[in-house]
Every structure is written in C-alpha cells, then in structure tokens.
Amino acid sequence: MKIKVAYIEEPPFYWTGDDQRPTGADIEVAEVVLRAIGVTDIEYHLTSFGEFLPGVQEGRWDMNVPIFVTAERAQQVAFSVPIWTIGDGFVVRSGNPKQLTSYEAVAARSDARIGLIPEQIQFAAAKAAGVRDSQIVVLKEQPEGIAAFMAGTIDAFPGTALGCRSIAGANPALEAVDVEMGPSSDAPVGGFSFAKGNHALLDAVNKQLRQYLGTADHRARVAKYGFTPSEIDGVIGRGQ
Template identity: 50%
Template sequence: MRVTIAYIEEPPFGWTEADGTAMGADIELAELILRQIGVDRIEHCLTTFSELLPGVAAGRWDMNVPLFVTPQRADVVAFSLPVWGIEDGFLVGAGNPKALTSYSSIANSPDARLGIIWGQVQHDSATASGVSEEKIVIFEQQADAVAAVLSGAIDAYASTALGNRMIASRMGSSMIEAVAHEPHTSEGLRTPPLGAFSFDRENVDLLKAFNLGLLSYLGTPDHRARMARFGLTDREIDPAVMKAS
C-alpha cells in the first residue's frame, strides 16, 4: 500500500534536506504510524500552505502534515486525532525594537506591520484582536516572511511559538528573535490550539487505521523521545494526549 504525505517548509514540523529527503517532527510521526498500520510505500509531496487542503480534498495526495483544526477546515477535510497543541508567537528583529508581544500590541502600535502566511489561523487571531488589514502583509512561504523581518519590511511574523523558537535558535539572536505571546491572563488555564493530520473526507479506511495507530502511540515514552529531538516537549504533546484519551 502506498501513501503520499504533503508537507510544507516549516521547521521543526517539516523541511527538505539538501538531498531532497523530507524531514521533521510531523513527517517522522506520520511515517512511524503509517508503517505500524501496514503501509509499505511512503512518498512525500512538497507544497505550499494554501494548497494543503484543496490538494488532499481533490485526491492529489493522501494526507497532509498537521495544521490547526478549525470548524471551517473540518468542512473541507477529515482531521485525525490531534498530535500537538501550540500557542502563537512572533519572530521580530533583534531586541524587539517595537516591543511586540501580542496581537493587541500590533493593533496598538501606530506603524507596526505583521506578516502572516496565506490561509493560516494567525490571520483570524490577529484581526480578532483588532489588527487592521492594512497592517497585515500576506506571504506564500515562511522563508519570504522571515526575510521580510530581517530586511525590516515587516516588524513581526506570526506563526507557532515553537517553530519560531527553532528558527531564532538556528539563525542566532543577533539577527532575529522569537517572542512568546503574553499569557491569556483573563482566560486562566486553557487548551492551546490543537493540530492534526488531515485527509480526504472519503478516505475513511486510512483515517480510521491512522487514528487507531495514533491512539496507541501518542504520549508513549518513544513518542516523547522522538518529538523531543525536534524541540516538542510535554507542553506541546500533553494537550493532544488529553484530548485523544
């Protein structure tokens, strides 16, 4: 049985090595579960974020790497059990010169500009916090958004806090800085946004088998150890385990 996984360039979740090999936390988890359920041929398809949902829905590939689960997306694809829960954060210039620590801080800054990848949930989060469309710059690729931060074309790039930490660590604090959003003090403890693999809604058998594999594997010592290599800790894993149990 062959399964094709679509992914995007977004370390530590997925990226392409120099030799063309697909790597990343989500890639490794998908491959492990697929092999457990009897898939003997796994292929990878690099795409853009905007093509993930329409691509899998049209049958151009069999499954997508995880993305945040929303009701609107669930109308288009079938989601697996969640595999991580991660809050948003910013990438900003070294020293965070405009002191941007939340979407509200962008909204309240007279001239701050925010970069977001087309179609990602950060756009809705930003506008819900009062960020005007005039302050938002849309990109197709993460690399372009990061380059815009470095050049000063935008003041912050919104993505997952975890992914931003990985980028900042790789590039160095003298060039770029990852900023965690201020805690949601008015909400108390809350479940962070959850991410899950997605499938064509007609691909019921694969989704069912994949979920059974996830159910027996998520939260195990092997799962936690593998994900730790990519920077995912109990903080990101436990919300998904609790939701799946």
C-alpha cells in the first residue's frame, strides 16, 4: 500500500534533512503509524502551508502532517485524534528588548512589528488581540521569519512554543518566549488531516494512534526533538 504525505519546512515537527529526506518528530510518528497499518511505500510531498488543505481535499496527496485543529479547518478536512497540545511562543531578539510576551503586548507598542503567515492560527490571534495591519509583516513560510529578523524588519515571530524554541536554539541572536495565555485558555491541539471521504485511512490511523500515543517508544522519539511530557500528556485519551 502506498500513501502520499505532505509536509512543510517547520522544525522540529517536520523539515528536509541534510540527506534531502523528510525528518522530524511528526515524520517519525507518521512513519511508525503508517508502517503499523500496512503501508509499504510512503511518498512525501514538500509543499506550502497554504496548500495543505486544498492539496489533501483535491487528492494530490492522502494525508497532511499534523497542524493545529480549528473548527474552520475541520469543516474542510477530517482530523485524526490529537497527537500533541502546544501553546504559542514568540521568537524575539535576544534579551527581548521590547518585552513582547503576548499579542496584546505587541498591540500596545506602535513601534513593534510582528511577522505573520496569514493561513496560520497565530494571524487570527494577533488580530483578535488588537494588532494593527501597520504592525504586521506578511510572510509566506517560517524561514522568511528568520530572514526578516536578520534584516531588522520584525521584532517578533509567533509559532508553536516548541517550534520557537527550536528556531532560537539554532540562532544565537534570537530568543524564544512563551506567549502568555488567559486563565481560561486551553493550548490548542494538532492532528493529521485527511480528505473528508477518506474514512478507511482516517480510521486505520486513529486506531493505531490510540495504541501508540503515550508509549515509551513514542515518548522517546519525540523527546529527541524537544517535546516536553506536558505537550504529550495533554492529549492522551482525547478522541478515544
């Protein structure tokens, strides 16, 4: 059985390694789960974030690597059971000179510029917090955020807290901060996504995920990429 899987360049979840093969925490989980359900050939497709949902809907590939689950996205595709729960973080300049620890903090400073990818949930979060269009530098993908820092055009770049830690760890001039959340806010969850009609693959993946998530092998694999226990424990048992 052959399965086509789409991914983008977003360490430590998924990216193209030095050997030009896909790698990352979610790639490893996908490999384990798909092999366990009898897939013998996994064909990866590098794409853009904006093409994830249209691509799987149109049948250009069978499955997307995990992205945040939202009600709007769930109207377009079918999500697997959640595989992680992660809050937002900011990449900022070392020392965080403008003290940007929340979207509201960005909105409160007219001199703060934030890099945002329109299709990602952080764009909506920033707008909801009052960040103005004049403060937003629109980006197409994560690597553009790093380039924008180097060019001095942005002061913050949001993403998952884990992803921000990964970016900052590879760039000494940058720092990662966790975004402050309201007391009633829950960290969003991420899951694989499929075309609405692809019930057989979705059901098979879900069955295997329920058996695999939280096992010693799963925890060891994702810990290598910086996942903390809370980012896994928060989804164990969800979607059962």
